[in-house]
Amino acid sequence: MIFPLKCVIFQLAYLHARGCANLVLLSKPVTFGGKVQLACTAYETEIPLDTQYSRSWSGGPDNKLLCKDGISADVSKYKEVLGEDYSQYILEIESFSESDVDCEYKCVFGVDTTRTTLKLNEKDYEYIPGKDTTVVTSSLQNGHLNVNIFFVKVWPTPVCEVIFERINFGKRMEMSKRKNGKLYSANISLKHVFRSDFCSGDMLISCKIGTKTIEVHRKQFNTCPVNVKNRNRNVISEKALTTLIIAVSMFVVMVCIILLAVLLKQKGYITSMFEVLFGYPSSAFIGISTLKKSYIRYVPPQQHPV
Template identity: 30%
Template sequence: MRKVYEVVILFLFSLGPVSSMVNWYVQSPKIVFGGHVTLFCNTSTVRNSCKGCPTSWFGGENFKVLSYNGFTASSSKYSLTTAADGFGITIKDFTENDLIYPYKCSYGFHSFVKHLTLDKNYEYQPSKDEIKTKHATYNSMLYVEVHLKKAHPEPNCTAIFNKKDITSELNNSSRQIGLFYSVKLRLNITIKGYSCKGRLQMLCRIGSKNLRVFDNYVSYTCHDVLITTKEMKKYPVILILLPLLLVLLLPCVCCLRVKDMRDNILRQCIQW
């Protein structure tokens, strides 16, 4: 009988807001995609008149039950909190899909529903798969391109080569697609003045975090032939083998010269 009663109450809760004496808000200081976001239902105005009333959250796809009286529909996605003035639900691994639907908190017969929206203070840090890099050299020039597929807010990036700030050489182009920015960083500098080697770093400030989007030690041979990163891996081997080949060939050259001298002496003796 109690289960039937709870189901009836739960059904009534899901019909819509009965009053605005409770309300929920985003308790997290900011929404960070990939992180945890907590919604808090404030029940302070009705707390004394509804002691022991059941609590619940609705939302997500098909506006389903997310929690009821301390139990969640999915512990891997949601967790619950309680306080003297209300109760909360934490959405784990927050994604764009969590923004699509409205959320509703209910306390007894009091409930409040609204869509979860973003203000300007939200962050999206690109994953490793969302950062693409490529680089090469040509005619003593180093070319680097970094593509951040998704980021927010707009990144503020710097470039450092051998501890020298070369941000002025960095070309930054970005465009906003939906909620996020797509950013391309391009760098084209001569490395002849650095003996064609050194450490190149690109750092981007995205919201509250610093992200290292490129960090590579450049060691190229400066000439007019295009050398890619893959090809450069062969050069250390060549540099090791070249002296060995010279050492092996030197005795052969000497022997040939001695043989030539001996043959010349024999020919002269025969002529006499």
């Protein structure tokens, strides 16, 4: 009679002990590639079956022992740290990857045992793609705007928008996705037709992935053609500019000569501008003109008969 009673008491105490531990995920949202924390909290029991309170963590991809009393089985991957007090210990998982998700993790704290499964969902997990796993192509020809974005891996489903010349085309984008391992591969595209002469503008692509918004791509389009009429206008403009430069240069030279002549005349070095322009005084020029006129008007004297 005494033995069955002891068995009942032990079973009740064991069930009570099992109900006094809790395992929760502290890192929300979980970012793939980052650090994840699992907290194991044990509460006091009326019958302390193990006063040493030994701790152990197990589970993961291979369902094996991960950490025992602070000693890690893989120091580069797992580490145990003290929580708020001695009733809480935290398991840190470094470089969280796809293989670490959808796995069961178990914490044993004294006689208290608790477990949880890190189930992949679109609320608590995020995989932010890098530039090396993102492919963007875009073009603007004859008013046809084409944009395509491809994420090799992403989680959760991305919500992207294209802003072109302050117009948001987010609601006009089409997306397709498929499973790539445990995550997604996603393809987002946009096709829009403007006027045929629409050939330039600024474009910005951004995507919201979980709780984070990232800039994916930025581009300035300028595909406007240069027609023959514009080319002829450019040639005419260049000739007109050359002519204007020559005319201004000649004008400046003439002004400089006049100013120089005025200055030299004031100093008494010359008597007129002719000495600057032709190298001899104006009096010589006047003398030559007078001589020419007198030569033209000369009439020989009449001879009288004897």
